[in-house]
Structures are given as C-alpha cells and as structure tokens.
Amino acid sequence: MVSSYGVKPGFKLAAFATLFAISVVVLGSFTRLVDAGLGCPDWPTCYGHIWAPQTDEQINRANEAFPEIPVDLEKTWPEMVHRYLASLLGLLILILAAVSFRYRHRPEQPFKLPLLLLFMVILQGAFGAWTVTLKLWPQVVTAHLLGGFATFTLLWLLTLRLRGAPTGLRFSSAPRQLPRVLAALTLAVVIGQVFLGGWTTSNYAALACPDLFTCQTQWWPEADYIAGFDLAHPIGPNYLGGHLDVPARTAIHMAHRIGAIITTVMCLWLIWRLVAIRFAGLASALLLILVAQVTLGLSNIYFGLPLTVAVLHNLGGALLLATVATVNFTLYREAKHV
Known part of the structure; x- marks a missing residue:
C-alpha cells in the first residue's frame, strides 16, 4: 500500500537491495585486489564443486584438471562468496521487477527502472562468467566493475523514487x-x-x-x-x-x-x-x-x-x-x- 508519505510498494526491498549491492561491490573489489578473480577457474562451479574441493583427493583431481591454476583455498572462498551474494542480489532485483509489474498501473510507480535493473543484473552475471572463462580479460573486468557501480547506483535511485518524499x-x-x-x-x-x-x-x-x-x-x-x-x-x-x-x-x-x-x-x-x-x-x-x-x-x-x-x-x-x-x-x- 502507498502511505501518506508517498512510499510506494517495494521501497523497503529496494533499500535492502541497495545495501546488499554495495556489499557485493565491496566484496568484488576485495576479491580482485587479493588476486582471487581466478580463485575458481571454472564457472559456475569451483573446480567442478558447488563450493570448492576440500579433501586431498578432491584437490589433487582439481589440480590435474586445472594445472595452470592450482587450488588455493584462500582465494576460492572470496570468489565463491562473491558469486553467491551476486546471485542473491539478482534474486532481489527479480522480485523488485515482479513487484513493479504487479503495481505498474499505480500513479508514479516506477516500472522501466526495475526492468533496466533486471537487464543489468543479468548482464552482470554474464560479465562475471566471462571474467573467469576469459581469464581476467581487462575489457571484461573493467565492464564488470562499471556494471557493479551502475547496478548499485540504479538501485539507489529506485529507492529514492519509491520513497516518494523529499x-x-x-x-x-x-x-x-x-x-x-x-x-x-x-x-x-x-x-x-x-x-x-x-x-x-x-x-x-x-x-x-x-x-x-x-x-x-x-x-x-x-x-x-x-x-x-x-x-x-x-x-x-x-x-x-x-x-x-x-x-x-x-x-x-x-x-x-x-x-x-x-x-x-x-x-x-x-x-x-x-x-x-x-x-x-x-x-x-x-x-x-x-x-x-x-x-x-x-x-x-x-x-x-x-x-x-x-x-x-x-x-x-x-x-x-x-x-x-x-x-x-x-x-x-x-x-x-x-
């Protein structure tokens, strides 16, 4: 429901998603700066695992499969945490788009902006995959950073629009x-x-x-x-x-x-x-x-x-x-x- 202050449906979710997005951006920069961008050389798995190889046998098999990038568990965890948090952010934006679609006929309810955000987060997922599969190709790494900043900024603007009040x-x-x-x-x-x-x-x-x-x-x-x-x-x-x-x-x-x-x-x-x-x-x-x-x-x-x-x-x-x-x-x- 719309409150007396003009708050529109999805405001609290957008505010939470904005805070979540900046956390993903910070973790992404941490991952890049500790050289963990290839902490998992495959995508979406990590050496073929949902999280990372743990036992000696799993690590040995992973090293045989990826001899150029041996397992370094100190680098796998920031990469995988970043992937899962980015996926959760995508889910939040998908829900925001659904809420916007449901209330699209209400006055001044944003609809195009949530759709743009949905497109952005899908593109970000592709950039994340290409960052790994193209082995930190600078063009993709830079585009991924720009996309992360853009996603956070657009979520913030959506929050302001849904807030309604000054x-x-x-x-x-x-x-x-x-x-x-x-x-x-x-x-x-x-x-x-x-x-x-x-x-x-x-x-x-x-x-x-x-x-x-x-x-x-x-x-x-x-x-x-x-x-x-x-x-x-x-x-x-x-x-x-x-x-x-x-x-x-x-x-x-x-x-x-x-x-x-x-x-x-x-x-x-x-x-x-x-x-x-x-x-x-x-x-x-x-x-x-x-x-x-x-x-x-x-x-x-x-x-x-x-x-x-x-x-x-x-x-x-x-x-x-x-x-x-x-x-x-x-x-x-x-x-x-x-």
Whole structure:
C-alpha cells in the first residue's frame, strides 16, 4: 500500500537491495585486489564443486584438471562468496521487477527502472562468467566493475523514487536557475573516471607511479598511451598480474591521475553551484565523499596500495557516482516543480 508519505510498494526491498549491492561491490573489489578473480577457474562451479574441493583427493583431481591454476583455498572462498551474494542480489532485483509489474498501473510507480535493473543484473552475471572463462580479460573486468557501480547506483535511485518524499537534503527553496547541465557533465566525468579506475586495476597499473606528486620522480615520465589504452587485447592469455610493460601501465596511471584532477574540479564547481542555489545538504554530502575519495586515492600511492585503503577507494568511487547521480535526480525533480 502507498502511505501518506508517498512510499510506494517495494521501497523497503529496494533499500535492502541497495545495501546488499554495495556489499557485493565491496566484496568484488576485495576479491580482485587479493588476486582471487581466478580463485575458481571454472564457472559456475569451483573446480567442478558447488563450493570448492576440500579433501586431498578432491584437490589433487582439481589440480590435474586445472594445472595452470592450482587450488588455493584462500582465494576460492572470496570468489565463491562473491558469486553467491551476486546471485542473491539478482534474486532481489527479480522480485523488485515482479513487484513493479504487479503495481505498474499505480500513479508514479516506477516500472522501466526495475526492468533496466533486471537487464543489468543479468548482464552482470554474464560479465562475471566471462571474467573467469576469459581469464581476467581487462575489457571484461573493467565492464564488470562499471556494471557493479551502475547496478548499485540504479538501485539507489529506485529507492529514492519509491520513497516518494523529499530526500531531506534540501534546506530551502531553490531558484529557477538549476545547474542541470553542469550536474550532467559532472556525472559524465565521474563515469569516465570510474572507467579509468577500472582500467587501472584490471591492468595492474595502480603502482606504476609509486611517488607523490611526481611519477617515477618525474612530472611527465615516459608513457605509452597507445599501448595502455589498446582495447583489443587478445583473448586467450591469463591476464592475472597483467601483460603490459611499464610505459603502458604508466600511461594508464597518469590518465587516472589527470582524470582525478578533472573530476575534483568538476565536483567542486558543482558543489559551489549547489550552495548558491541553497542545496546545502547535497553540497555537503558531495564534498564529504569527494574529500574522502581524494584522500584514499593519495593514500593508496603513499602507502603502497594497502588492501583496506584500496577496497575503501573502490567503495568511495561507488558512493561518489551515486551521490552525483542523486544530484542529477534531485535537480530533475525540482525542475518539474518550478
């Protein structure tokens, strides 16, 4: 039933699915960062087992079947937990789509967005399978990361739509000049930066520049941008650890650094405009996440990519994307009422 606050059917489920999705994103980044992406070299089983080979006999048989990727139980568990949690997320989204279909005739009940989410989670399942079967092919690994961020963000937007009531981030009425174009451009820049982050991690380029604020003690080191951004990597090799040489990885890392500067400038510009139109809550939220994300990015380099910081940096990227998407959603909603 629809409450007096405009809450629509499926709101609580969408909110839970959103929290579940960000957990899957975090576990996915952990799995990738501990090099467990091939913790199970087959899909959907793990060395032919529902969980993983356990006995000595099972492990020996698995090693004979997959001699290039011997069993490492410390890497099988994050991979399999991630698979099962991602499957449960798919089930939640399927239920959300069913609820949306049932109540599709109600006023302002979202229907297309749950269907888009259902398509996204199916595509994510395919990317997850291809990540394994194509042996961490960078194109697929990057697409899988983008898809995970997109799924979380879309679930968050669905939750906002099902909530119906204002987000509570707006402190006073806004003028008619809403910075919708700036917000859209900032969203595009953030998406581009997420791609660069995914391309950096899938090509193992995070430590190509181990120093701050120079790179290899130079402001502009030798870098091969053509090789670094060649999207035609051959299918077949095992890409665990990466295949690119140092100049190509340097190019990827430098592009991510430059992208971070552009993203920061765009977000600060958007924050300034949000403050100007008295959207102090949204501006504060975006500033907080931006500062945290920049700090985590710098810490990754300074401390040599510690696991906790690297995982939090992935989480920060997802939250930044969702926050900028929230800004766009809010400005679009306000534009319909001015």
